[in-house]
Amino acid sequence: MSNWVEVCATDEIDEEDVIRFDHEGKTFAVYRSPDDRFFATDGLCTHEKIHLADGLVMDDIIECPKHNGRFNYKTGEAKGAPSAST
Amino acid sequence: MSQIVIIGAGECGARAAFGLREKGFAGQVTLVGAEEHLPYERPPLSKDAMLHGHEPKLVSEAACYAEAGIQVLTGLSVESIDPAGKSVRLSNGGNLTYDRLLLTTGARPRPFPGFSGASNRIRTLRTHGDAVSIRTQLQPGKHLAVIGGGFIGLELAATARKLGAQVTLIEGLARILTRGVPEPVATVVAERHQAEGVEILCGVKIQDLAETRDNASILLEDGRTIVADLIVVGIGAVPNVELARDAGLAIDNGIAVDQHLRTSATDIYAAGDCCSFPSAHYGGLRMRLEAWRNAQDQGTLAAANLMGGAETMSAVPWFWSDQYDLTLQIAGIADGAAEIVRRDMAEGAFILFHLTADGRLLAASGIGIGNAIARDIRLAEMMIAAGVHPDRLALAAPGTKLKSLLAA
Numbered sequence: 001m002s003n004w005v006e007v008c009a010t011d012e013i014d015e016e017d018v019i020r021f022d023h024e025g026k027t028f029a030v031y032r033s034p035d036d037r038f039f040a041t042d043g044l045c046t047h048e049k050i051h052l053a054d055g056l057v058m059d060d061i062i063e064c065p066k067h068n069g070r071f072n073y074k075t076g077e078a079k080g081a082p083s084a085s086t
Numbered sequence: 087m088s089q090i091v092i093i094g095a096g097e098c099g100a101r102a103a104f105g106l107r108e109k110g111f112a113g114q115v116t117l118v119g120a121e122e123h124l125p126y127e128r129p130p131l132s133k134d135a136m137l138h139g140h141e142p143k144l145v146s147e148a149a150c151y152a153e154a155g156i157q158v159l160t161g162l163s164v165e166s167i168d169p170a171g172k173s174v175r176l177s178n179g180g181n182l183t184y185d186r187l188l189l190t191t192g193a194r195p196r197p198f199p200g201f202s203g204a205s206n207r208i209r210t211l212r213t214h215g216d217a218v219s220i221r222t223q224l225q226p227g228k229h230l231a232v233i234g235g236g237f238i239g240l241e242l243a244a245t246a247r248k249l250g251a252q253v254t255l256i257e258g259l260a261r262i263l264t265r266g267v268p269e270p271v272a273t274v275v276a277e278r279h280q281a282e283g284v285e286i287l288c289g290v291k292i293q294d295l296a297e298t299r300d301n302a303s304i305l306l307e308d309g310r311t312i313v314a315d316l317i318v319v320g321i322g323a324v325p326n327v328e329l330a331r332d333a334g335l336a337i338d339n340g341i342a343v344d345q346h347l348r349t350s351a352t353d354i355y356a357a358g359d360c361c362s363f364p365s366a367h368y369g370g371l372r373m374r375l376e377a378w379r380n381a382q383d384q385g386t387l388a389a390a391n392l393m394g395g396a397e398t399m400s401a402v403p404w405f406w407s408d409q410y411d412l413t414l415q416i417a418g419i420a421d422g423a424a425e426i427v428r429r430d431m432a433e434g435a436f437i438l439f440h441l442t443a444d445g446r447l448l449a450a451s452g453i454g455i456g457n458a459i460a461r462d463i464r465l466a467e468m469m470i471a472a473g474v475h476p477d478r479l480a481l482a483a484p485g486t487k488l489k490s491l492l493a494a
Binding site for chain 2: 014016050051054055056063065066067068
């Protein structure tokens with residue numbers, strides 16, 4: 001189990017919310033879904049280098065705080081402009 | 087229906103073209119643009135692109151258009167539209183016929199009265215070429231004078247300071263950002279600019295501009311003269327309606343469209359900066375927005391309706407500006423608000439909620455470092471769209487999650 005990295009306690013993330021987690025020079029976004037499961041993605045939006053953890057989580061979707069690019073944080077799928085066409 | 091022509095290859099036109107394919111349109115899509123570049127993002131032009139972008143940030147790469155089967159004709163303008171014959175005449179003498187036509191002709195900078203904007207020393211900022219040209223003149227020791235305290239002028243002022251140029255910004259009204267930005271937010275912006283060394287002169291009237299081989303100058307009515315290496319005029323934009331007007335389409339502060347983005351002519355639609363539309367959230371008030379998000383939203387909506395849909399424009403207006411490390415965001419239109427509730431957040435960030443007399447949320451304006459206010463402005467936008475009457479005390483309390491007020 002030595003490869004496990006502690007991110008936070010589960011109660012540090014609200015349901016349907018996200019926090020930022022930085023580790024070894026990389027930044028991540030860690031999510032707690034409405035059905036109480038945990039997910040992690042790259043911390044930065046694909047459109048511009050913006051921290052997704054500042055964005056809004058609604059259901060399974062994280063919206064970039066800058067331009068509302070939308071991603072499904074469970075699958076990584078882009079759900080709308082500006083992320084989809086770039 | 088087999089041919090759709092889109093006139094205007096900016097954010098809106100590009101979004102509409104891709105939107106047609108995303109919704110399954112199988113006919114011909116032709117996007118015509120007067121600029122040499124593929125559609126690119128204009129917001130960076132006064133911000134990062136001014137610092138280090140040598141090529142414009144494209145909305146989509148060339149391969150994406152090819153893959154989607156979108157024909158893009160760049161460097162060509164449209165001379166005229168024949169609504170009866172359903173064709174458009176191009177600047178190279180060619181014609182395109184259409185089953186449905188979308189006008190995304192955008193807007194152009196309002197020139198300073200008596201000046202064309204074509205000079206290198208007294209100019210405007212709208213295109214990638216403008217940004218490149220301005221950047222070459224912004225160096226330490228150079229003096230930039232900006233006319234107009236709106237988003238573009240202020241963003242350019244911030245960028246010019248980063249490049250080491252001296253900056254004077256002149257605003258004719260009593261404060262900067264009078265259009266759509268509440269005073270407390272504008273004050274934060276003004277104070278930051280002053281702390282960064284920008285000289286802001288408000289309430290001053292300009293008598294004339296002058297240009298020599300070596301400099302340009304602004305003569306003020308109070309007798310002062312401001313001498314600069316470069317003057318950038320940022321006093322708003324005017325919609326590009328000439329093509330539509332000459333074709334007989336109704337014009338009302340832009341190409342007039344209905345809630346489905348249909349113009350007064352059969353099978354012709356308009357979207358983005360060039361059109362005025364009845365706003366769903368503000369009692370049908372006719373408005374025209376010059377905004378990146380609106381260009382995207384209306385481009386996407388136009389695509390659906392060009393294909394026979396009857397979707398209505400329901401997005402809440404949304405604007406943003408980046409200056410230094412500050413980001414300002416506004417959702418909604420605060421006109422007609424009877425009350426303002428302030429929510430103070432960490433590190434000086436705050437949001438003003440603008441409510442009607444009966445407590446309905448009309449707009450929210452916020453400012454802070456980075457994306458401090460972004461999530462709550464997004465939630466406010468959803469609350470405005472939903473027509474909620476949020477609890478004032480909850481709005482003001484930073485510990486209350488706005489998400490919990492969505493259903494109010």
